[in-house]
Amino acid sequence: MDKNLFFILAFCLLLHGANAQLKIGFYNSSCPQAESIIERVVRLRFRNDPSVTPALLRMHFHDCFVRGCDASILVNSTRTKSAEKDAGPNETVRNYDLIDAAKAQLEAVCPATVSCADIITLATRDAVALSGGPHYKVPTGRRDGLVSNVEDVNLPSPALTVPEAFAFFGPKGFTLVDMVALFGGHSVGVSHCAFFQDRISDFQGTGRPDPTMDPRLAETLLKRCGTQSRPLNRDPTVFLDQGTGSVFDNQFYGQIRSRRAILKIDQELALDPSTARIVSIFASNRTAFNQIFERAMIKMSKIQVLVGNAGEIRKKCSVFNPRPKGKRG
Incomplete structure (x- = not known):
């Protein structure tokens, strides 16, 4: 092995304790078309706008670094509560409509099955590959969060050491x-x-x-x-x-x-x-x-994920599912 590559690999530690409920091909039985549907939506957008790749990379990072990879960045603010989407660092995040488009197609064939959090992760992976980057296998099975607060957004500045x-x-x-x-x-x-x-x-x-x-x-x-x-x-x-x-x-x-x-x-x-x-x-x-x-992208996609019965599978990515009063965080 090249000594420089060995140096890098020696320092690249996989995240310990990653949730075993995430797995490659999570939707193989419940929604076998899931990944191909998302890839097709991304590919169609990429043909007309290659900047979809940095846009999704930014969205994925800004989502996972706040409350974990739970699609909380996609939630719209309401008259009484400001969501993450409206925080200053998220002002330049875009392509929410691409995630919505993929979600609509998935709901048509597999209702209430594929999470918005997984759509962000898979769409980002596909966009990187379309731009000439690596195409990596990413485990799925994330669920969507129940909280999105503008006050929770604290992301690194581009002027840091x-x-x-x-x-x-x-x-x-x-x-x-x-x-x-x-x-x-x-x-x-x-x-x-x-x-x-x-x-x-x-x-x-x-x-x-x-x-x-x-x-x-x-x-x-x-x-x-x-x-x-x-x-x-x-x-x-x-x-x-x-x-x-x-x-x-x-x-x-x-x-x-x-x-x-x-x-x-x-x-x-x-x-x-x-x-x-x-x-x-x-x-x-x-x-x-x-x-x-x-490896780093896969590791990032596992930050504080919700799995099993935690969270929810949103029917619409920008809105929490209706819940009884007092049940929302």
Whole structure:
């Protein structure tokens, strides 16, 4: 085995105690068409909009890192209660309608059988594969949560240091290697200028760009973004990977090693001694990156899952099933 790949695998620990009630092919008997239906919905959307991949990666991450992978991010707010969907960090999450479309087709053939949480997980897996990434087998059997509170949303900022970011990932059961691999999701997708504007013009109040950013990149970004903040719906965007921004590959790691990261946390991964070697290995070994990304995504999909009789199988992903008063958390 390649010594660098061995180094990575040696540090990649699978999550202990993962719930045995999740299993590959959970719906083989109850809804044998489930995974093919979801894949078809994702494929049709991808043909017209390849950005579905980063959108679903973001949705999956934002769901699992709050209350676990329970589809609580899909629930709409009501007149009396604000749900996770309306939290600031979720303002740019999109493609809820894709999940709804898959759910509607599944309800037509297998009523009250396939959870919205499993739809998010499977759709994300399919989108990654369509973008050129690995196609991994993911266990299913999750159930949907009964709670969605805007106050519960606490997600890592793109301006964190590596130790600050790991303070979010470590308690979820991830290693540093897992974390670096998951940030490889930035191989696809864009960022609004608002999330890195200080790096290109007035970094930490210095009146100058971030010294860790390639000056030529900073100049290009300044022309694109300017110095004035805008509402997100009018804020320009740039690809996080300036080479192959619509292809899921390992080129992102080579770029951040060349000080061409858009987000501060991405640049920190290449600079921090605890993660720099991992970045270097992923940059030169796509197989290593793919393997660890697969493991990390499967691990993430198991965070605090509800199984068995816990939670519910929502009939509509954006609304809790009707329940007797006093039974909702």
